[in-house]
Amino acid sequence: MTEPLLMVRSLSKHFVSGNETVPVIDGLSFTLGQGQSMALTGRSGSGKSTLLNLLCGLELPDAGTITLHNQVFEAGDAAVRRKATAWPALRRQHIGVVFQEANLMPALSLLDNVRLRAQLAGRDPANSEDWLARLDIGELARRYPDQVSGGQRQRAALAMVFAMEPALILADEPTGSLDRHTADEVTRVLFDLQARHGCGLILATHDAELAAGCQQHLDLGHLTGV
Numbered sequence: 603m604t605e606p607l608l609m610v611r612s613l614s615k616h617f618v619s620g621n622e623t624v625p626v627i628d629g630l631s632f633t634l635g636q637g638q639s640m641a642l643t644g645r646s647g648s649g650k651s652t653l654l655n656l657l658c659g660l661e662l663p664d665a666g667t668i669t670l671h672n673q674v675f676e677a678g679d680a681a682v683r684r685k686a687t688a689w690p691a692l693r694r695q696h697i698g699v700v701f702q703e704a705n706l707m708p709a710l711s712l713l714d715n716v717r718l719r720a721q722l723a724g725r726d727p728a729n730s731e732d733w734l735a736r737l738d739i740g741e742l743a744r745r746y747p748d749q750v751s752g753g754q755r756q757r758a759a760l761a762m763v764f765a766m767e768p769a770l771i772l773a774d775e776p777t778g779s780l781d782r783h784t785a786d787e788v789t790r791v792l793f794d795l796q797a798r799h800g801c802g803l804i805l806a807t808h809d810a811e812l813a814a815g816c817q818q819h820l821d822l823g824h825l826t827g828v
């Protein structure tokens with residue numbers, strides 16, 4: 603049997619805001635298999651973005667263990683506390699992150715953005731133009747991010763993620779800034795490529811149609827009882 607891609611066990615995270623302690627994630631456990639997709643749902647403030655940040659090491663947990671791509675990150679380890687861990691390399695090479703607003707380098711063309719992302723992950727950038735073509739923006743490859751629409755920028759952001767051949771894609775409201783038609787297109791492309799390339803996908807969304815396309819559902823609002 604193949605190892606799961608991701609195992610989360612008893613994960614907890616709180617923030618301190620002034621005198622107030624804000625518990626966000628409390629004893630969360632779940633498993634994501636290789637190539638599986640999961641929708642993270644829950645009302646605004648229920649902790650979706652916080653969980654995505656924990657899963658790529660941008661936030662540190664108070665308690666619990668994250669096992670991702672055969673690496674174990676245990677809250678409380680001195681290395682985890684100092685962030686002096688394998689997270690940065692894992693993020694660069696194996697975790698593709700997509701935010702609501704596409705995060706492109708403004709001084710680079712769409713094609714050079716994709717090439718750079720592939721190179722940073724240690725992949726061959728030769729297929730970068732192909733990735734843009736597969737996302738139906740091949741003819742825009744030499745334009746700069748401010749010369750294309752929001753939906754086209756979001757497609758370019760997906761091309762960057764797929765060009766790095768990630769084991770896991772973490773997407774935070776990837777269609778949140780798009781109109782319905784463009785959101786449907788980007789959703790179709792995302793699921794199609796994810797299924798074809800067998801990477802895991804976790805996406806935080808308020809979009810019921812996007813959530814319905816995922817194999818697993820995790821409702822954080824329900825879990826944390828808020």
Ligand SMILES: Nc1ncnc2c1ncn2[C@@H]1O[C@H](COP(=O)(O)OP(=O)(O)OP(=O)(O)O)[C@@H](O)[C@H]1O
Nearest residue numbers: 617618619624626645646647648649650651652653
């Ligand atoms: N750095 C921080 N300091 C204090 N509180 C924080 C911090 N980051 C997030 N929070 C709080 O943690 C809770 C969870 O926030 P988070 O952004 O994860 O929610 P979300 O489910 O992604 O919300 P949305 O759907 O609105 O994007 C919220 O109450 C938020 O105010």
